Structures are given as C-alpha cells and as structure tokens.
Amino acid sequence: MEYLIHICVLICIYVILAISLDLITGYTGMLSIAHAAFYGVGAYIAAIMSLNLHSPFIVNIGCAATLSGLLGLLVGIPSLRIRDDYFVVATFAFQVIILSILNNWMSLTGGSMGLSGIPQPQILGFRISSHLHFLVLACLFCILILWISLRIAHSPFGRVLKAIREDEIFAQAAGKNVAAFKILVFVIGAGMASIAGVIYAYYIGFIDPTSFSVMESIFIISIVIIGGAGSLWGSVVAATVLVVLPELLRFIGLPGAMAANIRQIIYGSLLVAFMLWRPRGFLGNYGFHR
Amino acid sequence: MGDKWFEVHGLCKNFAGIRAILDFSCSLGQGEILGLIGPNGAGKTTFFNIVSGFIAPDRGQVLFKGVETTRIAPYRIANLGIRRTFQDLRLIRQITVLDNVMLSMPNQPGERLTKVFFRWSNSRKKDGENRSEAMALLAKAGLAEEANIAAGDLSYGQQKLLSLVCCLSAKAELLLLDEPIAGIAPEMIRKILKVISSLRERRMSVILIEHNFEAVMQICDRVIFMDLGTKVSEGTPERVRDDPKVIQAYTN
Numbered sequence: 001m002e003y004l005i006h007i008c009v010l011i012c013i014y015v016i017l018a019i020s021l022d023l024i025t026g027y028t029g030m031l032s033i034a035h036a037a038f039y040g041v042g043a044y045i046a047a048i049m050s051l052n053l054h055s056p057f058i059v060n061i062g063c064a065a066t067l068s069g070l071l072g073l074l075v076g077i078p079s080l081r082i083r084d085d086y087f088v089v090a091t092f093a094f095q096v097i098i099l100s101i102l103n104n105w106m107s108l109t110g111g112s113m114g115l116s117g118i119p120q121p122q123i124l125g126f127r128i129s130s131h132l133h134f135l136v137l138a139c140l141f142c143i144l145i146l147w148i149s150l151r152i153a154h155s156p157f158g159r160v161l162k163a164i165r166e167d168e169i170f171a172q173a174a175g176k177n178v179a180a181f182k183i184l185v186f187v188i189g190a191g192m193a194s195i196a197g198v199i200y201a202y203y204i205g206f207i208d209p210t211s212f213s214v215m216e217s218i219f220i221i222s223i224v225i226i227g228g229a230g231s232l233w234g235s236v237v238a239a240t241v242l243v244v245l246p247e248l249l250r251f252i253g254l255p256g257a258m259a260a261n262i263r264q265i266i267y268g269s270l271l272v273a274f275m276l277w278r279p280r281g282f283l284g285n286y287g288f289h290r
Numbered sequence: 291m292g293d294k295w296f297e298v299h300g301l302c303k304n305f306a307g308i309r310a311i312l313d314f315s316c317s318l319g320q321g322e323i324l325g326l327i328g329p330n331g332a333g334k335t336t337f338f339n340i341v342s343g344f345i346a347p348d349r350g351q352v353l354f355k356g357v358e359t360t361r362i363a364p365y366r367i368a369n370l371g372i373r374r375t376f377q378d379l380r381l382i383r384q385i386t387v388l389d390n391v392m393l394s395m396p397n398q399p400g401e402r403l404t405k406v407f408f409r410w411s412n413s414r415k416k417d418g419e420n421r422s423e424a425m426a427l428l429a430k431a432g433l434a435e436e437a438n439i440a441a442g443d444l445s446y447g448q449q450k451l452l453s454l455v456c457c458l459s460a461k462a463e464l465l466l467l468d469e470p471i472a473g474i475a476p477e478m479i480r481k482i483l484k485v486i487s488s489l490r491e492r493r494m495s496v497i498l499i500e501h502n503f504e505a506v507m508q509i510c511d512r513v514i515f516m517d518l519g520t521k522v523s524e525g526t527p528e529r530v531r532d533d534p535k536v537i538q539a540y541t542n
Contacts, residue, residue: 148407151406151407151410152403152406155400155401155406155413156392156393156398156400156401156413156417157400157401157402157403157406159385159389159392159393159401160393160401162382162384162385163382163385163393166382166383166384166385167380167381167382169344169376169380170376170380170381170382171382171393172344172363172364172365172368173342173364173368173373173374173376173380174365174368174393174394174456174460175365175368175369175373175394175396175460176365176393176401177363177365178365184403
C-alpha cells in the first residue's frame with residue numbers, strides 16, 4: 001500500500017511538471033530543455049530554506065515559485081529575442097549552468113552529496129508525516145495547477161498562445177504582443193515546475209543534482225510529446241503511464257541495474273514509435289512540429 | 291482630415307544593396323480605396339511590410355492620423371487601426387474559423403492574465419459579446435456554417451475571405467490587402483469584391499495590391515502604378531490604364 005501511494009505521489013509531481021511544460025512547449029511552441037532546472041531550483045530553495053532558516057512550508061513554496069519565476073524571466077527576456085532552434089540551445093545552456101551550480105556550490109547545495117534531512121512540512125500546525133498525507137498534499141497542488149492551466153488554456157489568453165505556436169507573424173498582425181505572451185507563459189511554467197520541486201524535496205527528504213539533470217528535462221518533454229503537445233489531459237495520462245510503466249518491470253523480477261537501463265530503452269522506443277505513428281500523441285490535436 | 295489622414299513621405303528601402311523602394315510618397319483619405327499595381331518586384335509588398343511595421347525603412351516616414359508609425363512594433367500598428375492580409379495567406383489553420391475572427395479582435399480583457407483569474411465573469415461576458423459579433427460578421431460574409439471547423443479545412447477562396455473578415459473584426463480603419471483575389475474562383479472573387487466595396491460606406495480605407503486589372507478598375511477610386519520601387523503613374527483607374535508609361539512598362 002505504501003508503495004502504491006509512493007507511485008501516486010510521483011505521478012502527481014510529474015503531472016505538474018508535464019502540464020507546466022505543456023503550456024510552454026505544447027501551447028506556445030517554445031521547446032524548452034530547462035524544465036528540470038526550474039524543478040531543481042524549487043527543490044533546492046525549499047531544502048535550503050527549511051534546513052537553514054527553518055521557515056514554514058507555505059513561505060518556502062511561495063519563495064521557490066517567485067524566485068524560479070524570476071529566473072524564468074531572466075532566461076526568457078534574452079532568449080525570446082532569438083528563434084526556435086536557438087531558443088532550444090539557450091534553455092539547454094541554462095539547464096547546464098544550474099546543474100553545475102548545484103554540483104559545485106558546496107556550501108549552499110552540498111555539491112554532489114546533495115542535501116539531506118529536510119524536515120517534514122507543517123501546514124497550519126498540521127504535520128505532514130505519512131505517505132498518505134503527502135499524497136493529499138501533492139494531489140491538492142496538482143489539482144490547483146491543473147485548474148490554473150486549464151483556465152489559461154481555454155481563455156482568450158490561451159487562444160493567443162496557440163496562435164503564436166502556429167504563426168507568430170499572423171499573431172503580430174492581429175495586434176498581439178508576442179514577446180510579452182511568450183515571456184509570461186515561460187515565467188508561469190517555471191514557477192509551476194518549482195512547485196513540483198518543493199513537493200519532491202519535502203517528500204523524499206533528500207535531494208541531489210542527479211534528479212534535475214538534462215535527462216530529467218528530456219523525460220518531461222517525452223511526457224508532453226507522448227501525451228500530445230497542447231493537450232493538458234494528455235499530459236496527465238502520459239505522466240501516469242510513463243511513471244507506472246517502469247515500475248511494472250519490477251514485477252517481472254528484473255535485477256535493478258538492468259531495469260534502469262530497460263527504462264531508458266522503453267522511453268526511447270516509445271518516443272520513436274509516437275513520432276512515427278502518432279505524432280500528435282495520446283490526446284493531442286496537433287502534430288509536434290516547428 | 292482629408293489628405294492628412296494617411297501619408298507616406300519619401301520612403302526608401304534597400305535589401306543588401308538592391309533597391310526595393312526609392313523615394314515613394316502617397317496619401318490616402320478616409321473611405322478611399324487605392325489600388326497599387328505593377329509588375330512583380332515593383333516593391334508593392336515591401337511597401338505593405340513597411341507600413342505594417344514588419345520592416346523598418348532606410349529613409350522616409352509613414353503618418354497615420356498625424357502620428358508617425360515608422361519604426362514601431364507591428365502589433366502596436368495593428369492596434370492603432372492598420373490591419374493587413376498576406377500574399378501567402380496567413381491564418382491560424384489549426385483553430386476554428388470563429389476563433390480566428392475572435393483572435394483578431396482588439397482590447398480583449400481575457401487576454402490579460404490578471405483578468406483570466408480576477409473578474410473572470412466580466413472577461414467571459416465580453417468574450418461572449420465578441421463571439422456574437424464575430425458570428426454576425428461571418429454570417430454577413432457567408433461563412434456562418436463553417437464557423438466551427440478548422441480554418442485550414444476551408445477552401446482557398448474561403449480562407450482568403452476569412453482573412454478579410456479577420457481584418458474587419460478588428461475595427462480597423464485602414465486595410466492593406468495583399469492580392470485578396472489572386473488564384474480563386476470567379477464566384478468567390480465577386481463575393482470578396484463586394485465586401486471590399488462595402489467598406490467605403492463604413493468610412494474604412496483600403497490599399498489594395500492586385501494583378502487583376504479588371505477588379506482594380508471596378509472598385510478602386512484611385513490607382514498607383516509602381517515599377518522598380520518608384521511611382522510611375524497615379525490617377526483614376528482609367529487614366530492609369532491609358533498612361534503610355536504604364537503601357538510601356540508592361541510591354542517591357
């Protein structure tokens with residue numbers, strides 16, 4: 001039962017990561033490889049604040065989202081002056097920088113040893129201690145972020161995002177400040193990803209840089225593509241499937257080392273298969289194209 | 291405002307040393323339809339790109355209602371009331387016809403993120419009003435039945451008509467139409483020309499790039515013939531048609 005709840009918490013975390021990236025990549029068409037960096041920034045801010053300042057959960061999650069959003073702004077403003085492929089490279093660079101900071105700023109981040117002993121969060125005097133408590137917490141945030149994303153996606157604001165993805169020139173000719181929309185959605189996505197990081201840090205109680213690597217960014221992109229770019233519910237379904245699938249391998253009784261490698265193979269072949277036969281993903285309406 | 295309504299003075303533009311526009315000037319009054327004709331490469335589309343802000347001119351200025359619009363962002367120019375269509379027909383093909391029209395409308399509270407979460411009912415109400423307005427425009431253009439299909443599924447002619455309706459929904463005062471009837475069926479041509487002529491009564495002005503001379507003769511109040519980036523001839527459609535310089539340029 002504990003194990004099942006653990007899987008569900010992970011699903012919630014990846015749903016948050018996937019829908020926030022879907023707003024950026026699926027709706028607006030900006031392929032970002034920096035999502036795990038924002039995820040990591042959230043996790044480390046929560047860990048550092050709770051370990052050193054003993055500040056409460058609510059304050060930490062607010063700080064993480066704000067700082068991550070500001071970082072998103074910092075990356076966004078110069079990056080959005082460049083186009084398509086160069087944006088991919090710029091976000092990749094940011095991902096590498098963040099990871100190297102996490103690895104090397106020993107006094108703050110603990111380097112490759114990471115940070116451990118993150119205390120259990122307390123919300124309004126209630127201590128979140130069991131797995132089940134965490135599941136409720138993760139679910140609440142997951143639902144909140146899904147609600148926010150759906151509201152954005154189905155508003156006139158979301159209509160402009162889709163227009164930007166399809167034809168920036170037309171969006172400009174229709175009187176839309178394309179750069180402002182892009183920066184705004186990038187900042188929102190970055191803030192949401194950091195919230196997933198905060199929940200992860202508190203839940204596991206120990207974080208190190210390997211959880212926020214480029215591979216993690218690519219994993220999140222895979223979820224978005226397999227779920228269907230521009231389909232929030234698709235992201236929810238794909239996050240569930242891609243988290244559960246490798247866990248099933250355990251039941252076949254494969255040794256751990258082998259299972260980890262097979263996991264990569266599964267993601268790789270799934271991506272190729274979807275690209276070939278169903279480029280629009282599970283629930284998407286649009287092919288992922290640039 | 292008469293002739294001061296829309297003015298262009300001494301526009302120049304070179305692309306990597308190749309002359310696109312040289313010392314081009316013109317003016318336009320409210321409710322006037324101006325035809326811009328000339329051979330390929332005459333600089334007509336470059337002129338549109340400069341007026342709509344997508345290209346900055348090397349020299350010269352564009353004044354709209356006394357305000358200089360040269361070198362300001364395209365989206366600002368669009369919101370000032372100058373809208374354009376594109377020769378290569380731009381639309382958002384993956385969203386519905388209705389959404390294309392609604393997208394083009396200015397001043398939508400629902401496009402401000404704060405208004406998506408606060409005072410949402412107000413934004414929704416405005417969006418509903420925009421929806422009925424857009425439907426009315428589509429009905430008038432004969433596209434009501436196609437309102438909920440993807441814009442990319444329309445016929446080519448219908449897509450051209452839709453891009454015109456998008457401009458109308460913007461409550462623009464000056465429309466720049468880049469070959470609105472090129473490559474479409476005669477029936478649709480009549481339909482589109484009817485829409486364009488009807489703009490006169492709404493005090494909207496049009497600059498029209500078109501190779502179809504018959505259509506230009508039919509709906510334009512005034513015609514400018516351009517060649518190699520300069521104005522060769524200007525006047526009533528008949529005068530430009532009979533101008534020896536124009537005939538010579540075409541026979542070349």
